[in-house]
Amino acid sequence: MRATSPGFVRSRANDAAILAGLFWCVGGIELNAPQLDRVILLIAGTVLLGLSLSGRDQGPFIVWYAFLIGASERVSRIPLLDGSDVMRATQEAIVNLLHGLNPYTVPLTSTIPPGSPLVYPPGELVWYLPAHLLFGDVTRVDTVAGILTVAAIGVAGLRAGWDRVALPAMLYATWGIGAFRAIDGSNDVSAAFLVVLALAVLVFADRDTRAGRIAFIVSAIAFGWAVAFKQFAIVILPLVLRHLAVAGRDWRRYGAISLATIALFVLPFLFWSPDAFISQQMATLTFHTEVWGANVLNLAQQYTDVTDWLPFFFAAEILVTLGLLAVFLWARLPTLGAATFAGCAVILAALLLARWTTQPYYAYLGGVAAMALALVDRDARRLDTKVLPE
Numbered sequence: 001m002r003a004t005s006p007g008f009v010r011s012r013a014n015d016a017a018i019l020a021g022l023f024w025c026v027g028g029i030e031l032n033a034p035q036l037d038r039v040i041l042l043i044a045g046t047v048l049l050g051l052s053l054s055g056r057d058q059g060p061f062i063v064w065y066a067f068l069i070g071a072s073e074r075v076s077r078i079p080l081l082d083g084s085d086v087m088r089a090t091q092e093a094i095v096n097l098l099h100g101l102n103p104y105t106v107p108l109t110s111t112i113p114p115g116s117p118l119v120y121p122p123g124e125l126v127w128y129l130p131a132h133l134l135f136g137d138v139t140r141v142d143t144v145a146g147i148l149t150v151a152a153i154g155v156a157g158l159r160a161g162w163d164r165v166a167l168p169a170m171l172y173a174t175w176g177i178g179a180f181r182a183i184d185g186s187n188d189v190s191a192a193f194l195v196v197l198a199l200a201v202l203v204f205a206d207r208d209t210r211a212g213r214i215a216f217i218v219s220a221i222a223f224g225w226a227v228a229f230k231q232f233a234i235v236i237l238p239l240v241l242r243h244l245a246v247a248g249r250d251w252r253r254y255g256a257i258s259l260a261t262i263a264l265f266v267l268p269f270l271f272w273s274p275d276a277f278i279s280q281q282m283a284t285l286t287f288h289t290e291v292w293g294a295n296v297l298n299l300a301q302q303y304t305d306v307t308d309w310l311p312f313f314f315a316a317e318i319l320v321t322l323g324l325l326a327v328f329l330w331a332r333l334p335t336l337g338a339a340t341f342a343g344c345a346v347i348l349a350a351l352l353l354a355r356w357t358t359q360p361y362y363a364y365l366g367g368v369a370a371m372a373l374a375l376v377d378r379d380a381r382r383l384d385t386k387v388l389p390e
Contacts, residue, residue: 014163016048016061017170021069024174028073037072041065059162062155063169070150070173077183081141084185084360085112086120087128087138094117094125094132103268105276108211117283120187123228123265127190139185144195146182149367152193152200153374160202165374178363186360187230192367194226195233199240199336199371203378207249220254230363231284234342235321240326242322242340246332247380288356295357310355317353326350337376344369 025042029035031361048065052058088110103125107115127139136382150173157165172178182189202219206212222239226233237258244251291297291306297313300306306313328342344365351357351365 013167014059014062015049015052017066017167018052018058020167020170020174021045021065022049022334024069033071035076041069041072042123046076057162059157059166061159062166063162066166066169066173067147067150067154069170071147073173073176073179074143074146077143077168077179079143079183080185082357083183085110085116086187087185089116089118090120090124090128090187091132091138094138097125097329101354102269102272102276104280105273117280117287119280119284119287120230121228121266121281122269123225123262124187124191124230126265127194127225127229128187133359134275139183142182142187142189145190146179146367149189149196149370150195151380152196153206153212156200156371156374160375160378166375168370168374171373172367174251175366177359178366181360181363183359186358186363188360188364189367190365191226191230191232193299194229195236195368198222198226199340199375202240202336202380205249205380216250216254217257220257221261224258225265227258228262228265230364231281232347232361235325235346236368238325238338239333239339239343239346240336242329242331244380246334249380264319291355293354293357294351294359294362295354296352297355298357313353314357317350319326320353321346321350335376336378336380337372337374340368340372340375344372355377 022042022045025038025045029038029042048058048061052062089108092108092110093106096103096106104118108118109115128141131138131141150169153165153169153172153369157163157169178189197217201215201222204212205216205219223233223237227237237255241251241255244254266277291301291310297306297309300309324346328346329340331342333339333342347361347365351361
């Protein structure tokens with residue numbers, strides 16, 4: 001059987017991206033009152049597919065197509081008023097902070113149940129602060145973040161190649177759960193966006209240009225902010241640093257900038273009330289005591305009593321997470337995408353072994369994994385080339 005050429009494989013990926021967009025259009029058009037934007041997108045996608053099948057390179061246009069679909073999918077959704085309590089808690093904490101109160105010591109009244117801990121680092125509060133100051137409302141921030149996630153994946157195509165980013169961008173743009181979790185009151189879409197942004201900017205981090213050096217710094221800052229936003233990123237950052245080290249890039253400088261960014265967010269609150277801040281952050285591991293969600297324990301609970309298993313699963317969650325992280329840190333991770341996928345694997349193992357795992361956590365992984373797929377063959381030692389040679 002004749003081997004398939006890399007160019008042929010990439011063009012078929014572009015075709016698949018367009019087809020995924022067309023599938024979304026068909027499913028998303030309201031038959032009783034067809035939406036103008038979605039009918040136009042259906043027609044545009046048909047034209048794009050025809051041009052792509054005829055051999056014309058439509059990569060940049062497919063990325064734009066994904067962006068418009070991602071925007072239509074998300075903007076049309078109305079934020080849930082009775083969804084997750086995270087946005088309510090975040091806005092209450094911001095109000096407390098603006099009144100000079102420590103958000104990690106003042107009991108929250110808007111959580112379910114009232115008095116729940118504020119388990120997010122200060123970077124999360126800073127992320128939503130501008131929307132609160134400008135609009136008095138933060139419910140649409142994750143809608144914008146979801147759209148910008150599609151854009152960030154697409155922009156990476158300027159260096160990684162349009163054919164490599166088109167399908168990941170479209171997969172995320174059309175992912176209904178990713179869009180729903182942007183309006184349900186959770187914060188995971190924004191948390192993932194900061195990781196995606198850091199990786200997208202890193203693609204432009206040339207060694208020998210001023211713009212490239214600035215991109216290197218901006219990427220490190222974004223990654224630091226991602227860690228200071230939600231604890232998941234603390235697993236991904238070391239693995240990206242490991243790849244940078246393997247690629248001969250200045251991983252120490254990248255790590256130092258990221259750590260300095262984390263410190264800038266965290267230290268003021270840590271010094272303000274060390275015991276309160278540390279206990280609130282550690283509560284992320286212990287706050288949810290019931291068995292619930294998409295995990296192995298909840299699956300087993302349908303068939304047997306798992307009460308006696310809880311200590312063992314908690315120990316396994318910690319040990320397996322640390323063990324996988326150690327294995328991946330020891331490995332010579334060949335690309336940025338591979339390093340990011342490794343981080344996703346570590347987080348996934350922890351979620352499956354945890355006693356409480358909500359769907360937005362998987363939405364976080366989905367956004368990061370889409371970026372990882374776009375960069376799966378992107379080597380940091382070759383960032384100064386537009387597209388890797390075959």
